[in-house]
Amino acid sequence: MKPADTLLTPRPARERVRDASARSAVTVAGLIGLVALAGVAVFLGVEGWPGLTARTGLPLQAANFWALAWPLAFGSFWAAVLGLGLAVPVAIGVALAQTWYVPRWAGRFLGATFDILAAIPSVVYGLWGLMIIAPRLAPVYAWLGAHLSWCPLFAGPPSASGRTILTAALVLAVMVLPVMAALCREVFAQTPRTTVEAALALGATRWEVIRLAVWPTGKAGVVSGAMLGFGRAVGETMVTAMVISPAPFLVGFGLINSTNPNTIAAFIAQTFPESHGVEVATLLALGLVLFVITFVVNVVARRIVRATGGRV
Amino acid sequence: MTFELALRAPELTGAGHGRDDTANHRLAVVGLTASYGRSPAITEVSLSLESRSVTAFIGPSGCGKSTLLRTFNRLHEVTPGARVTGAVRLDGIDLYDPRVDPVTVRRRIGMVFQRPNPFPTLSIRDNVLAGIRLQYRRLRPSGADELVEAMLTAVGLWDEVKDCLGRPGISLSGGQQQRLCIARVIAVAPDVILMDEPCSSLDPVSTAAIEELMVNLGRDYTVVVVTHNLQQAARVSRKTAFFTVAGAGEPGRLVEYGDTAGLFSAPSKAQTADYLAGRFG
Numbered sequence: 174m175k176p177a178d179t180l181l182t183p184r185p186a187r188e189r190v191r192d193a194s195a196r197s198a199v200t201v202a203g204l205i206g207l208v209a210l211a212g213v214a215v216f217l218g219v220e221g222w223p224g225l226t227a228r229t230g231l232p233l234q235a236a237n238f239w240a241l242a243w244p245l246a247f248g249s250f251w252a253a254v255l256g257l258g259l260a261v262p263v264a265i266g267v268a269l270a271q272t273w274y275v276p277r278w279a280g281r282f283l284g285a286t287f288d289i290l291a292a293i294p295s296v297v298y299g300l301w302g303l304m305i306i307a308p309r310l311a312p313v314y315a316w317l318g319a320h321l322s323w324c325p326l327f328a329g330p331p332s333a334s335g336r337t338i339l340t341a342a343l344v345l346a347v348m349v350l351p352v353m354a355a356l357c358r359e360v361f362a363q364t365p366r367t368t369v370e371a372a373l374a375l376g377a378t379r380w381e382v383i384r385l386a387v388w389p390t391g392k393a394g395v396v397s398g399a400m401l402g403f404g405r406a407v408g409e410t411m412v413t414a415m416v417i418s419p420a421p422f423l424v425g426f427g428l429i430n431s432t433n434p435n436t437i438a439a440f441i442a443q444t445f446p447e448s449h450g451v452e453v454a455t456l457l458a459l460g461l462v463l464f465v466i467t468f469v470v471n472v473v474a475r476r477i478v479r480a481t482g483g484r485v
Numbered sequence: 486m487t488f489e490l491a492l493r494a495p496e497l498t499g500a501g502h503g504r505d506d507t508a509n510h511r512l513a514v515v516g517l518t519a520s521y522g523r524s525p526a527i528t529e530v531s532l533s534l535e536s537r538s539v540t541a542f543i544g545p546s547g548c549g550k551s552t553l554l555r556t557f558n559r560l561h562e563v564t565p566g567a568r569v570t571g572a573v574r575l576d577g578i579d580l581y582d583p584r585v586d587p588v589t590v591r592r593r594i595g596m597v598f599q600r601p602n603p604f605p606t607l608s609i610r611d612n613v614l615a616g617i618r619l620q621y622r623r624l625r626p627s628g629a630d631e632l633v634e635a636m637l638t639a640v641g642l643w644d645e646v647k648d649c650l651g652r653p654g655i656s657l658s659g660g661q662q663q664r665l666c667i668a669r670v671i672a673v674a675p676d677v678i679l680m681d682e683p684c685s686s687l688d689p690v691s692t693a694a695i696e697e698l699m700v701n702l703g704r705d706y707t708v709v710v711v712t713h714n715l716q717q718a719a720r721v722s723r724k725t726a727f728f729t730v731a732g733a734g735e736p737g738r739l740v741e742y743g744d745t746a747g748l749f750s751a752p753s754k755a756q757t758a759d760y761l762a763g764r765f766g
């Protein structure tokens with residue numbers, strides 16, 4: 174029998190120190206992340222402030238910051254949304270195929286191939302889009318322009334070079350696909366065995382198992398993957414800079430004509446080398462806008478997941 | 486009892502959906518061996534299950550009871566590398582005939598698992614209806630509500646949940662969840678109901694409720710219950726099969742199969758007697 178007063182003796186110092194140091198290490202790591210994030214935002218805000226308020230000396234002789242920023246923000250957002258729109262269904266499909274449909278060795282092979290895709294630098298994707306994809310899509314755009322021009326998305330005249338926002342979105346989609354597919358694969362593979370068996374035992378087909386067990390539990394992870402892809406697509410510089418031939422100040426949803434909105438990231442890269450003073454401040458402020466877009470999209474997506482709960 | 490009312494009244498379970506009350510569904514196992522990879526988990530089992538009665542499978546842990554049960558609804562083959570030889574006949578048709586679709590088998594042979602597994606994202610109501618929806622059976626507009634009430638009444642859950650049918654199934658207690666899972670199974674009016682240690686994660690009160698349910702189900706269905714609780718087997722089953730395993734890496738075997746009363750009072754094999762006396766396993 175231990176004496177009752179062991180309740181009152183403190184645990185060994187070593188144990189307490191280890192516990193406390195683990196806690197502080199984790200806290201510090203978290204704080205570093207927060208501080209870095211806040212630091213970037215503060216830096217962009219402070220340095221970009223003159224650009225936000227300037228009336229003259231802005232790039233492209235813009236009347237004020239928002240006249241410049243709004244079309245670029247739209248372009249970044251639109252290109253990323255289009256890219257995600259193309260990539261998300263494919264990523265989900267590939268991940269489901271890997272976890273549920275193809276034999277294991279084939280799934281591994283597919284995974285390895287996708288991992289290689291993820292390692293290709295974006296400048297190579299840009300070249301590929303510019304030199305290989307764009308010319309091949311030009312006839313497709315001509316066809317779309319001829320037959321579907323009643324739809325505002327396919328309003329003409331179609332680009333003869335194929336260097337449109339849709340081409341850029343396609344290249345972005347291929348670029349963000351690997352990481353999204355990998356994430357989806359992980360969450361689909363984590364579906365609780367018990368739930369899968371519940372569905373199977375009720376006589377669910379493979380597709381019904383996915384609908385009933387895999388998708389509801391994996392959905393939140395898919396959104397995380399999509400957000401990772403969105404972050405990469407919205408900030409991607411080389412692909413949009415190389416593929417799109419932008420029209421200044423343009424806001425338009427047209428996918429196939431040759432007047433396309435530019436993106437913030439591409440605009441910064443293209444403009445920075447010849448920028449001074451207020452122009453540099455403007456570019457930094459544009460960076461802040463990009464930062465805010467990514468942040469807001471993330472928060473909204475997470476809200477949606479929480480609000481829809483098990484449905485969708 | 487409300488239970489029988491609920492199960493027997495065709496107007497409650499929907500036209501074309503209520504089960505044929507006179508059906509006697511027999512399950513016959515012939516020379517069955519089930520393996521994981523190269524090692525058989527249970528071998529050379531032959532037995533015939535009586536319709537409209539509860540049959541208990543007992544035996545030490547690892548003797549292959551779960552494996553055997555999962556061959557009855559073709560769930561065993563879902564495990565990678567799992568194999569089955571021999572035959573399982575439902576009303577004379579071999580479930581392992583190449584022309585038989587495992588999905589159809591599982592729609593006719595329901596299963597209740599060791600751990601309650603309601604669909605975590607579905608409401609209580611939708612959990613009950615999940616099987617019906619999978620089978621594209623048509624319900625009259627009010628039929629779904631009636632069916633949900635009838636099934637939840639049948640498992641003794643209606644009074645507890647009638648005001649919160651929209652809540653997630655997993656918000657219930659373990660015992661309630663298990664009854665919900667049973668409601669989900671009987672809602673599709675299967676021919677056979679398999680239960681793999683359905684009470685092993687439940688408290689005594691919930692266990693008693695499920696046992697009563699088993700007895701009631703046995704009046705209408707061909708029920709198989711795996712249990713490690715000998716008293717439970719004695720209380721609920723008409724016939725009992727005792728399995729055992731010689732040691733690790735060895736396949737399990739059927740030792741003795743017979744009327745529960747006889748097997749418990751006068752087992753014909755020494756192994757059975759030893760097990761019942763608590764001398765091993």
Ligand SMILES: Nc1ncnc2c1ncn2[C@@H]1O[C@H](COP(=O)(O)OP(=O)(O)O)[C@@H](O)[C@H]1O
Nearest residue numbers: 521526545546547548549550551552553564734
């Ligand atoms: N998924 C599996 N993979 C490989 N071996 C398994 C698997 N499941 C069970 N086994 C083996 O099969 C044998 C029988 O297991 P099981 O059917 O669960 O027995 P019981 O239900 O009687 O306790 C055990 O030796 C076990 O290790």
Ligand SMILES: [Mg+2]
Nearest residue numbers: 550551552681
């Ligand atoms: Mg078992």
